[in-house]
Amino acid sequence: MKDIKDLSPEEAAAELEYLAAEIAKADTAYYQNDDPYLSDADYDRLKHRNFDIEARFPYLTRADSPSKRVGAEVKSGFSKVTHRFPMLSLADVFSIGEVEDFIMGVKRFLNTSEEIAFMSEPKIDGLSFSARYEKGMFVQGATRGDGTTGEDITENLKTIGNLPLRISGAPEILEVRGEVYMSKADFFALNARYEQEGKKIFANPRNAAAGSLRQLDPSITAERKLSLFAYTWGEVSERVWDSQQDFFDHLRGWGFPTNPHNALCRNIREIEENFARLTEIRADLPYDIDGVVYKVNSIALQERLGFLTRTPRWAVAHKFPAEKALTRINNIRIQVGRTGALTPVADLEPITVGGVVVSHATLHNEDEVKRKDVRIGDTVIVQRAGDVIPQIVQVVAEKRPAESTPFEFPHFCPQCGAHAIREEDEAVRRCTGGLSCPAQAIERMIHFVSRDAFDIVGLGDKIIEDFYHEGIVKTPADIFTLEERNRGGDDLFAAGQGLHLERREGWGKKSVDNLFAAIRNKRKISLPRFIYALGIRQVGTATSLLIARHYGSFAQFMRDMQAKETGKLVAIDGIGSSMATDMVEFFHEPHNVDIVNRLLAQIEVEDFVDTTNYNTPLAGKTIVFTGTLQHLTRSEAKAKAQNAGAKVAGSVSKNTDYVVQGADAGSKAAKAAELGIKVVDEETFLQLLA
């Protein structure tokens, strides 16, 4: 193989073309056919070669390059995609009787008494996508959205290994539609990791798939393992199939994954048999399904049948009943979260519901317990409606023990004994113990080291809990003195008084060294991460970034908060007054200030480096958006304006420089005219950005 530095551009282009094809072939073998023919090492060699050639000749990077499956740029909002053919939904039925009615209706409409063949397809519980191919190249991916307009998820879809990026022998224009899902195994693994890291877990694989696919940063989508099945089409330049079954054959030929349990049924008996079989294997399938879809097989008949408003007359979804089971409540526990929220949890006598053993159910909050009158000792109906965390549907009144008494929601924190109070307009009761409450202190520390905050690997939930209870780490600042205390200094060491973490069970010199290295690495931290790590109520990653961009330095931010100076804060688009109040309160709680100061003695918070390009016609200008834009979502337009150095305001005043007007603009445009402010359309705005 030629050294990359000796390649001519022509040779490089030829090799990139060869590599794209080879890697696509290997992907198909691996993802579609479960029959990989390349070793991982050989596969990686191809990928690296592709990467290295692109690094030397970036302008030769192909649209279908394997490198494009990950690492595309991060966007600030999704742009919209208008579906040329709407993405429809299906009518639901819940019994075989209703399926019979549906089939009767179809026959009546077609005025025939002959048997009609239906394609029976598992109804995948994920989220639907549309993938557009032009001349065999994948050019655009979209979510369903409201059926008419979805979001552009092109870059995200590219990261899904079993979506072909290039197909051959297909019509010039072809939109393939189907379902993106996360397998049960990958879902459990993801949640287990999130739990470890103290993050909010996903309720079910569908939510996890949706949350993973709709990521502005496609590299996050790439990390999550998603898959897809194709099952229908949108726009096509030439329909070369004449039945649903024929369409599936074509899909497979082009390299799309189709569900192996799709089956042609010639009559109602076969439909029934098929439904029974799927019901039986449902729990063992590696992904969730929530029913079975029946589609008239012949496209000619489908076309005759046509559509109702939002659903085709030629298809129906036969839904599985929600899975329920009876069990007993052994205890009602109160969990205390990072912000002190008390959450009631029912400990259940373990039971299998829909193939999954459940032993807890959330009771949400105080009112919910009262509304359902759930008591310890009650027999209850629990239900998993696709959700992993089961719900308590209702109490079985006849089975209530005679001595039972209503559950009394505590007014004191079960962890620290402090008062637990409920603000007037809030559903949750909160512990007022703040950081003197061990539960809150521990949860806050778990948050502090989590991925989007300090991201210290090696400090899992269990370790933080143990360290806290043993007095080794009481506040985040203690994390940064661990190494020194472990050594114990010469005197302490001689006296055997260091922490000696390496002597703990399950630890060793290597893991301790790794942990210290991970901690040392974080002695310098970016401003948005630091703000987020503090765990201020309502302040997530997006808000932290806004604050960082606005204040530039932590000192500035803290000074304003301590002076109760919230004017600048609430002027930031996206920050409201209730958030501002939470921030001010945070910096007026002496515990918090103490923690922050002790942290600042240990670490360095980097000032926020503004990457805004001030060299544009919009730099320093104030812009107001009004009406619906065609090419950009509002948040995307805002972010673009901000990146070009502009300020975005919510209302028109004499300080406004430009009003960008979309369709159906309202009073802002009129106000602008009144004040003599320049009104531009979206095209002009895009030009000003460039």
Ligand code: IVH
């Ligand atoms: S066909 C006009 N087939 O179910 C055809 N949908 O309730 C519309 N779904 O939005 C869809 N598996 O997200 C179809 N084999 C399958 C499906 C399926 C899952 C989902 C899809 C759709 C929803 C309709």
